[in-house]
Amino acid sequence: MEHCLTTTDLTIDEIQGILADAEHFINGKMWKPKNKVFIANLFFENSTRTKCSFEVAERRLGLDIIPFEVSTSSVSKGETLYDTVKTLEAIGVQLAVIRHNENCYFDQLIGKTNSAIINAGDGCGHHPTQSLLDLLTIKQEFGSFKGLKVAIVGDLRHSRVARSNAESLNRLGANVIFSGPEIWFDQDMAQHGQYVSIHKAVKEADVIMLLRVQHERHEGGRWDAEKYHKAFGLTLEREKMMKKGSIIMHPAPVNRGVEIADSLVECGRSRIFKQMQNGVFIRMAVLKRIIEQFERGERNGNHHQ
Numbered sequence: 001m002e003h004c005l006t007t008t009d010l011t012i013d014e015i016q017g018i019l020a021d022a023e024h025f026i027n028g029k030m031w032k033p034k035n036k037v038f039i040a041n042l043f044f045e046n047s048t049r050t051k052c053s054f055e056v057a058e059r060r061l062g063l064d065i066i067p068f069e070v071s072t073s074s075v076s077k078g079e080t081l082y083d084t085v086k087t088l089e090a091i092g093v094q095l096a097v098i099r100h101n102e103n104c105y106f107d108q109l110i111g112k113t114n115s116a117i118i119n120a121g122d123g124c125g126h127h128p129t130q131s132l133l134d135l136l137t138i139k140q141e142f143g144s145f146k147g148l149k150v151a152i153v154g155d156l157r158h159s160r161v162a163r164s165n166a167e168s169l170n171r172l173g174a175n176v177i178f179s180g181p182e183i184w185f186d187q188d189m190a191q192h193g194q195y196v197s198i199h200k201a202v203k204e205a206d207v208i209m210l211l212r213v214q215h216e217r218h219e220g221g222r223w224d225a226e227k228y229h230k231a232f233g234l235t236l237e238r239e240k241m242m243k244k245g246s247i248i249m250h251p252a253p254v255n256r257g258v259e260i261a262d263s264l265v266e267c268g269r270s271r272i273f274k275q276m277q278n279g280v281f282i283r284m285a286v287l288k289r290i291i292e293q294f295e296r297g298e299r300n301g302n303h304h305q
């Protein structure tokens, strides 16, 4: 694996391999690179989970992290993303974990720099490591994906998590359905599953995956929190209608009392904090695969040997 940009780029075998490697790490397996590896985490959008869990994963694997904060870097003097990555590469950084508000920002880097790129979220586009950690959480619960009904509910249009999960879950044989405000359901999502009422989604799903309302990406006015919760949120009443054995997921950050009732965030069905735990092991597994490719000397230009 040369980069990790979208779930679409990953074969089913690669996805299953990453999930298996993550399980091995959970069970205490150790792995370290043969040589020193320098890595930088470039977060042009805010993050708690993804940034911190990448850092924990990197430290567990013994990587050398080059501290990089957008606000104190030369980005503030107008340096472009491309020149920033080229600069880091010139001084020896081999891997860049990048979150950026521009959809497919990585298109300007791939083939033009030698750095391995791990996409930590691009605008409304993709969030591959979030999808992988969600897949691991579902696999731990149900063993496989075939025939599972997964309802993705909420701000579908603006959610890179929804896009990555709908694509990967579909390919793995799950039956994906969508709910939430219908204006946020578009053709892009329709290729992966049907839009259903919130009532049907809650009653039929094995997994309810809730999404945050991303006000920062909306052009119109704000949704009233109380109205949204009543119309599309996982209320206490709706949770009672869920199937036996079904689970609740949310990529977080959670707006308690909006997409999910406050007391359900940590209820017996909730796997929200489990998802975060799994994030560290999935990110270790992704980093391992990319570094193993350096070590085999298979990267373009053999720059890292």
Ligand code: CP
Pocket (backbone or CB within 6 Å): 046, 047, 048, 049, 050, 051, 121, 130, 251, 252, 253
């Ligand atoms: N789920 C997720 O990407 O969270 P952060 O924005 O905190 O990284």
